[in-house]
Amino acid sequence: MQETRIALRFVGQYDTACVNEYCALGGYSGLRKALAMDKNAIIQEVNASGLRGCGGAGFPVGRKWEMVAAAEGGNKFVVCNADEGEPATNKDRVIMAGDPHSLIEGMAIAGYVVGASKGYIYLRYEYPYIFPVLENAIRDARAAGFLGDHIFGSDFSFDISVVSGGGAYVCGEETALLESIEGKRGEPRFKPPYPGTSGLYGCPTLINNVESLVTIPPIVLNGGAWYESFGLGEHHGTKIFTLSGNLVNRGVFEFPRGTNLRQLIYEVGGGCPGGRQLQGVQTGGASGNIINANMIDIPLDIDDCSAAGATFGAGDIMVFDDSKDVLEIVENLMEFFSHESCGKCTPCREGNTRLLQLIRKIRNGEGTLADLDTLEDLSETMMDCSLCGLGQASPSPVVSTLRNFRNDYLSKIEGGLK
Amino acid sequence: MQNQCDTSTVDMAQVAAIAARYKNEPDQLMRILLEIQSVCGNAIPREAATVISSVTGIPEVEIYGFITFYAMLSDKPRGQYIIRMCKSAPCHIVGAREVAQAICDCLGIAPGETTADGLFTLEFCECIGLCDTAPAIMINDAVYTNLTPQSAVSLIRAYQQGGVC
Ligand SMILES: Cc1cc2nc3c(=O)[nH]c(=O)nc-3n(C[C@H](O)[C@H](O)[C@H](O)COP(=O)(O)O)c2cc1C
Ligand code: SF4
Ligand code: FES
Numbered sequence: 302m303q304e305t306r307i308a309l310r311f312v313g314q315y316d317t318a319c320v321n322e323y324c325a326l327g328g329y330s331g332l333r334k335a336l337a338m339d340k341n342a343i344i345q346e347v348n349a350s351g352l353r354g355c356g357g358a359g360f361p362v363g364r365k366w367e368m369v370a371a372a373e374g375g376n377k378f379v380v381c382n383a384d385e386g387e388p389a390t391n392k393d394r395v396i397m398a399g400d401p402h403s404l405i406e407g408m409a410i411a412g413y414v415v416g417a418s419k420g421y422i423y424l425r426y427e428y429p430y431i432f433p434v435l436e437n438a439i440r441d442a443r444a445a446g447f448l449g450d451h452i453f454g455s456d457f458s459f460d461i462s463v464v465s466g467g468g469a470y471v472c473g474e475e476t477a478l479l480e481s482i483e484g485k486r487g488e489p490r491f492k493p494p495y496p497g498t499s500g501l502y503g504c505p506t507l508i509n510n511v512e513s514l515v516t517i518p519p520i521v522l523n524g525g526a527w528y529e530s531f532g533l534g535e536h537h538g539t540k541i542f543t544l545s546g547n548l549v550n551r552g553v554f555e556f557p558r559g560t561n562l563r564q565l566i567y568e569v570g571g572g573c574p575g576g577r578q579l580q581g582v583q584t585g586g587a588s589g590n591i592i593n594a595n596m597i598d599i600p601l602d603i604d605d606c607s608a609a610g611a612t613f614g615a616g617d618i619m620v621f622d623d624s625k626d627v628l629e630i631v632e633n634l635m636e637f638f639s640h641e642s643c644g645k646c647t648p649c650r651e652g653n654t655r656l657l658q659l660i661r662k663i664r665n666g667e668g669t670l671a672d673l674d675t676l677e678d679l680s681e682t683m684m685d686c687s688l689c690g691l692g693q694a695s696p697s698p699v700v701s702t703l704r705n706f707r708n709d710y711l712s713k714i715e716g717g718l719k
Numbered sequence: 720m721q722n723q724c725d726t727s728t729v730d731m732a733q734v735a736a737i738a739a740r741y742k743n744e745p746d747q748l749m750r751i752l753l754e755i756q757s758v759c760g761n762a763i764p765r766e767a768a769t770v771i772s773s774v775t776g777i778p779e780v781e782i783y784g785f786i787t788f789y790a791m792l793s794d795k796p797r798g799q800y801i802i803r804m805c806k807s808a809p810c811h812i813v814g815a816r817e818v819a820q821a822i823c824d825c826l827g828i829a830p831g832e833t834t835a836d837g838l839f840t841l842e843f844c845e846c847i848g849l850c851d852t853a854p855a856i857m858i859n860d861a862v863y864t865n866l867t868p869q870s871a872v873s874l875i876r877a878y879q880q881g882g883v884c
Binding site: 386388389425428462464465466469470481486544583633634637641 | 746806807808845857
């Protein structure tokens with residue numbers, strides 16, 4: 302299967318230490334073109350592209366830009382979410398390591414459109430080797446006049462700083478991320494107000510994922526309709542997928558939205574190694590649904606995945622073969638959430654711990670049928686009442702396996718399997 | 720080495736100099752603390768926190784609140800090399816547990832502990848963004864991927880013999 306590389310178009314195509322090589326590929330011509338365009342015309346192109354946020358929530362990128370552009374406030378910020386903490390996702394690392402200039406260019410265009418003069422890249426601590434790549438690229442872009450005062454002789458000025466994460470998954474949540482940049486504990490804020498009206502230091506702030514931002518320069522250059530046309534059928538554009546777990550070929554690949562999950566697993570991933578059979582797939586990262594092998598005929602896009610009981614997330618696909626114990630995987634995931642819950646609200650802080658305890662109890666052969674109901678009730682409460690997306694989504698592995706791997710639970714419970 | 724940082728070798732003037740950057744870069748508190756941690760033996764001891772507080776004006780209690788929230792900052796002493804072993808699901812299902820066990824056996828310590836010579840601290844961590852080349856670990860800032868129990872042990876031996884820096 303042939304990849305369609307748009308967000309990944311320049312990865313590995315130039316020496317990241319050489320801004321001239323990026324320019325030779327057409328780099329920074331998107332920014333040059335943007336600065337000669339009307340801001341609303343750019344927003345229209347982004348809207349026409351159908352681009353939806355690539356960080357997991359899938360909010361339409363053009364609509365978010367529109368809101369921040371319209372927000373009142375002299376001081377505005379553009380923040381790139383490069384926290385990439387979701388287990389089973391490592392696409393942003395690949396983009397930043399191989400093509401830092403597209404990110405800088407995308408952020409500068411975003412800054413121009415929303416009216417910001419300062420940008421931040423919030424980079425997770427776990428990517429220490431990416432810091433110099435980004436900071437050198439920022440320095441080179443500044444020296445070449447693509448950042449700084451009066452870019453391309455216009456009255457637009459913009460600069461970028463890189464800020465470090467500290468090893469907290471919750472800081473990928475946009476308001477926790479802002480708290481962290483402000484030098485505080487990364488605890489999510491109550492919403493509203495949303496960052497678009499009151500974000501960093503209370504100023505209107507645009508927050509986008511790395512992949513969303515690097516897709517902007519080609520959209521500006523070639524038009525929204527051009528990008529949109531890459532999607533299969535009704536789908537718009539492309540998406541990067543991270544393939545991990547029990548696959549012959551793991552890695553980061555970009556395909557049209559609407560590509561079938563089964564094809565991705567077998568034709569790109571090569572199926573399970575060692576002659577093993579596919580047992581299931583966790584879609585959408587640690588907080589995504591786990592589906593069984595009969596459910597994998599899904600066109601990969603946000604709404605299709607939800608309708609099929611899967612999760613699109615950031616395009617994360619973790620495959621496990623028939624030698625794996627599904628409940629052991631669920632236990633591992635709930636350990637993750639118990640550990641990463643920031644503790645600010647009770648449903649998530651207590652809920653994840655209780656879910657983990659119940660899963661362990663069942664795995665130890667001490668579970669009852671009533672425990673399955675408790676798992677479901679508790680999950681529902683957490684999804685409804687948690688303050689941020691972490692607690693709202695963390696029960697997904699439990700709820701989805703109760704549905705899609707029910708016998709794995711029942712077989713561990715006395716009298717469960719009749 | 721167990722409960723107290725050995726602060727005799729820490730240069731508080733250096734800590735103060737790094738902390739002074741906060742005045743112009745209040746958005747870089749994390750990197751300032753990470754840098755201080757790296758010159759204080761991979762931890763921020765009480766004495767350093769006091770200095771940071773007086774230089775930046777941030778109350779000491781807030782500095783502690785910050786340090787204890789983030790997994791990468793520590794107020795407890797740690798070894799020269801911090802080995803972070805990913806235990807998240809994509810690593811777990813391709814053999815991370817066996818790799819971790821081999822490293823524990825090789826060093827004779829459990830996760831959370833530091834070797835008697837102060838060389839290694841072993842920690843479990845969550846996803847380090849190398850899922851497509853799992854199992855993966857980090858030793859300080861270096862990453863190691865596609866590990867097996869055997870290759871992990873050779874790697875640790877190389878560090879013990881000073882062959883990697
Ligand atoms: C617990 C949690 C973790 C998240 N982690 C990330 C992340 O690592 N990277 C990211 O881009 N978005 C992450 N998000 C989503 C962000 O809150 C936000 O929606 C996103 O950065 C917006 O950018 P986009 O619209 O371009 O996708 C996370 C959300 C939650 C609730
Ligand atoms: S849902 Fe969890 S992570 Fe989010 S604010 Fe509540 S406790 Fe913190
Ligand atoms: S799960 Fe180990 S690196 Fe992502």
